[in-house]
Amino acid sequence: MKQEIRITAYKCKACGQIHYPYHDRCLACKKRDFEQIKPEGDAHLLAYTQIFNLPWGFDVRFLVIGVVEFANGIKSMGQIQVDSLEKLKTGMSLKPYWGPVRVEAEEPVYGLVLRPS
Amino acid sequence: MRDVAIIGVGMIPFGRRDEDSLLDMLAYASLDALDDAGMSEKGVDAVYVANMGAGILQHQTSVASALVDRLSLQPAAADTIENGPASGASAIKNGVLAVASGYYDTVLVAGGEKMREVVGWKATDFVATMTHPEVEYPYGITLPGMAGMFTRLYMEKYGLTQEQLIAVAIKNQKMGALNPYAHVNMVITREGIYESPDAAVNNPVAADPLRFYDMCPVSDGAAAVILCPLEKAREISRKIPVLIAGFGQATDTHTLQEREDPTDLKAVTLAAEQAFRMANLKPKDVDVAELHDAFTILEVAESEHVGFFKKGEGGKAAEKGETSINGKIPINVSGGLKSRGHPVGATGVAQVVEIVFQLRHELVPKRQVKDAKVGFTLNFGGFGNNVVAFVLRRSE
Numbered sequence A: 001m002k003q004e005i006r007i008t009a010y011k012c013k014a015c016g017q018i019h020y021p022y023h024d025r026c027l028a029c030k031k032r033d034f035e036q037i038k039p040e041g042d043a044h045l046l047a048y049t050q051i052f053n054l055p056w057g058f059d060v061r062f063l064v065i066g067v068v069e070f071a072n073g074i075k076s077m078g079q080i081q082v083d084s085l086e087k088l089k090t091g092m093s094l095k096p097y098w099g100p101v102r103v104e105a106e107e108p109v110y111g112l113v114l115r116p117s
Numbered sequence B: 001m002r003d004v005a006i007i008g009v010g011m012i013p014f015g016r017r018d019e020d021s022l023l024d025m026l027a028y029a030s031l032d033a034l035d036d037a038g039m040s041e042k043g044v045d046a047v048y049v050a051n052m053g054a055g056i057l058q059h060q061t062s063v064a065s066a067l068v069d070r071l072s073l074q075p076a077a078a079d080t081i082e083n084g085p086a087s088g089a090s091a092i093k094n095g096v097l098a099v100a101s102g103y104y105d106t107v108l109v110a111g112g113e114k115m116r117e118v119v120g121w122k123a124t125d126f127v128a129t130m131t132h133p134e135v136e137y138p139y140g141i142t143l144p145g146m147a148g149m150f151t152r153l154y155m156e157k158y159g160l161t162q163e164q165l166i167a168v169a170i171k172n173q174k175m176g177a178l179n180p181y182a183h184v185n186m187v188i189t190r191e192g193i194y195e196s197p198d199a200a201v202n203n204p205v206a207a208d209p210l211r212f213y214d215m216c217p218v219s220d221g222a223a224a225v226i227l228c229p230l231e232k233a234r235e236i237s238r239k240i241p242v243l244i245a246g247f248g249q250a251t252d253t254h255t256l257q258e259r260e261d262p263t264d265l266k267a268v269t270l271a272a273e274q275a276f277r278m279a280n281l282k283p284k285d286v287d288v289a290e291l292h293d294a295f296t297i298l299e300v301a302e303s304e305h306v307g308f309f310k311k312g313e314g315g316k317a318a319e320k321g322e323t324s325i326n327g328k329i330p331i332n333v334s335g336g337l338k339s340r341g342h343p344v345g346a347t348g349v350a351q352v353v354e355i356v357f358q359l360r361h362e363l364v365p366k367r368q369v370k371d372a373k374v375g376f377t378l379n380f381g382g383f384g385n386n387v388v389a390f391v392l393r394r395s396e
């Protein structure tokens, strides 16, 4: 079953600018009417890093985190499931899914997770 | 608007200060500044305190009111200013506006942060609270992580190299070893952190491609300045007044992902442009600069964005020694955040205090930029979403 990526982005009805996260007024034209859109297609890797000093809520040795752009222009941060950065290259295509990204009050928090295709 | 001068400065050595509370540190730096200005037993009209995290780290709020009470400065007006790691410069800017407007004559600005009393992951988490609460923070991203992503983009776009970043780290730790206020007093070598077989152990990856020695330490510390109208500076203080010749502040999107070009730190460029325009000076007129090198990449990127070098040239310039004390534009002669440390609320004030030392020609020869007349500071909030710059000038 294809899992829904629960990201809602906001496309300005006046100028087409895509926003994620939400802004009350368009970054470009300052108008306030938005169409809600969902990510579509594969995600292309724009930037990434591997971090070893983690904040609260993570019981792992490191995290690989990146920013991706979906085929329809939505950009989002996500966690990348790889054991080594050697498997990553800027511009590559990653498979997105919605999965647990951290634990808060013993409950999983869900977010964007990415895997090499 | 009236011209505003700095007539007194104070600072305590940064580092791990287990014996001092946040208020102790703010009070010591403030008393030092009052003494320096020749105002040991005088009052001030207003107090601005820069602090980012007492509410989280010390479970303490209303820090400015508490500092007034410690220093018996009642009934001075008092406000706490929070602008993340740029709180210090924001507080000075607010003090400058208050004096320039003609409303207040004497203003104390103190910045302080006590970060070492919590364990490492709590300090990391505290700093990460300035990331976007919905689309960044939940993923575990940290400020070093943001800097790591930014560094890779910069390497890909401009050909920045690890060796260039190492040159920044070595320079700043060399200078920090000469600075009695610095947290880190250890000189490092290229062999030790890059070339030897031990380098991977000594200098592990922290936020790829950034390594341990690309990062500033987590520190406690405080710094303070006294402001007054330039026209009254000589009446109040015997110190050489340092003029706030220009200031600038600009913001950018909260997340890097919404910037058209994530390697373009627009708020840095705009804040610096405003400051230089107001001062009627240009980047080439600056004799000494303190940039916000929380990560080595930031010193390089900022040195380009404020106009000292063309885009893509900052790393090469650092490698060639152009940013060292005897270079074309000495940057972070204090050792920068990299060595002095980065108690977030204190940093912007500490940068200005350092430049005042430089412009008053008070430093030991090894640390003094000869005949320095114009200084520049850049305090960087969030990941470049709120940036404050100053141009300072020695007033003869």
Ligand SMILES: [Zn+2]
Pocket (backbone or CB within 6 Å): A012, A013, A014, A015, A016, A017, A026, A027, A028, A029, A030, A031
């Ligand atoms: Zn629009």
